[in-house]
Amino acid sequence: MIPAEAKQEIMNELNAALSELEDDSFTIDINIDDKLVFLKKEYSTTPGEWGNISPGVYAYTEEYDLSDIKDVSVQLSTGSVILIGSDNTKATLTVKASGEIAAKELLKEMVSVSGLKNGRKAEFRIHNDKSGNSNIQLQTTLTLPSTIDLVSFTDAGHIEATNFKGEVEFKTSGGHITLKELYGDITAFTQGGHIKISDSEGEASLKSLGGHLTAENFSGDLELRTSGGNIRGKKLSGGTNxxxxxxxxxxxxxxxxxxxxxxxxxGQIELTLPYNINANITANGTKVDLASDFVFTGNRKKNQVIGKLGKGGDEIIAKTGYGSVQIRKNE
Incomplete structure (x- = not known):
């Protein structure tokens, strides 16, 4: 049995908590087995305004009609961005802010969000005016028509893009870039992060000053350049530099x-090629290993292979200043 004084104190605290929720929407979850009652506050936002969506997290949402738009530019001074292509002609913009935020009114002073249209072009900008003096994390999600041509820049955050069929370009000063289901001309550059592309086709150029580059299930011409990272490609179809x-x-x-x-x-170079390939091959390294089950005609040395695979054809060149070269067959 709970003492009367303790019971009254509990009831007073419960009534005080319920009174704070009088103007809010919430759901009640009763767990009979554990004898617990959970109150969950429901949050909502007004388009074009900052609103509280969870404790310590605020969001800005807005919709734009892009039915007559061909080119879209997305620029962020800070934070990461997720770009999603859809069949809808409208754009849906959501910016989430978290961190040291005393009140949502302060976000209006610190973070500016704009979407402008000019002819067949549209520009979205998210800028933290006090990024050097604040501890605020921004996460932008933008859903766009999948057929538009897209350019996206961010100073320091990551970029993710999925399901676009037009010409796309992505650039970040220090974040990673993740690309999936892109079909067209693709350009991506990061000064210090990694880049990964998958399930895509077209003509792609991926460059990083120091990160790793990864391509999986890509069809088309592919350029991969990094100053210091590793390069990996799997299930490639086409030409590659x-x-x-x-x-x-x-x-x-x-x-x-x-x-x-x-x-x-x-470093090491390893190429795995189709079993029935016809190509001209030149390979140089401290050690060159060409699998014996290739149909090969030409000159073979410890550190060099020059000749033809099968009947010959497209050029295959593998060269390393210091390292081994291995050329294998697909199983």
Missing amino acids: AFSSGGNIILQFNSVTGEIQARNGA
Whole structure:
């Protein structure tokens, strides 16, 4: 039995908590087995205004009609961005802010969000006016028509993009870039992060000053350049030009329909090629290992292989200043 004084104190605290929720929407979850009652506050936002969506987290939402828009630019001074292509002609913008935020009114002074249209072009900007003097994290999600041409820049955050069919370009000063289901001309650059592309086709150029580059299930012409990271490709179809100053290059091809170049200053190079490939091959390294089950004609040395695979065809060049080169068959 609970003493009367303690029971009254509990009831007073419960009544005080319920009174704070009089103007709010909430759901009640009763767990009979554990004899617990959970009160969950429901949050809502007004389009074009900052609103509280969970404790310590605020959001800004807005919709835009892009039915007559061909080119879209997305620029962020800080924070990461997720870009999603859809069949809808409208754009849906959501910016979430968390961190040291005393009140949502302060966000209006610190963070500016704008969406402007000019002819067939649209520009979205998210800018933290006091990024150097505040501890606020921004996360932007933007759903756009999948057929538009898109350019997205962010100073320091990550970029994710999915399901676009137009010409796209992505650039970040220090974050990672993750790309999926893109179909067209693709350009991505990061000064210090990694880049990954998957389930895509077209013509892609991926460059990083220091991070790793990864391509999986890509069809088309592919350029991969990094100053210090590793390069990995899996289930590639097409031609590839890969360069790393000091990392390993490992590429596996389902089919080859163009020239392949793999070069690095130091590190391992490993190429896995279709079993029935017809290509001209040149490979140089401290050690070069060409699998014996290839149909090969030409000159084979410890540190060099020059000749033809099958009947010959597209050029395959693999060169490393210091490291081994391995050329294998797909199983």
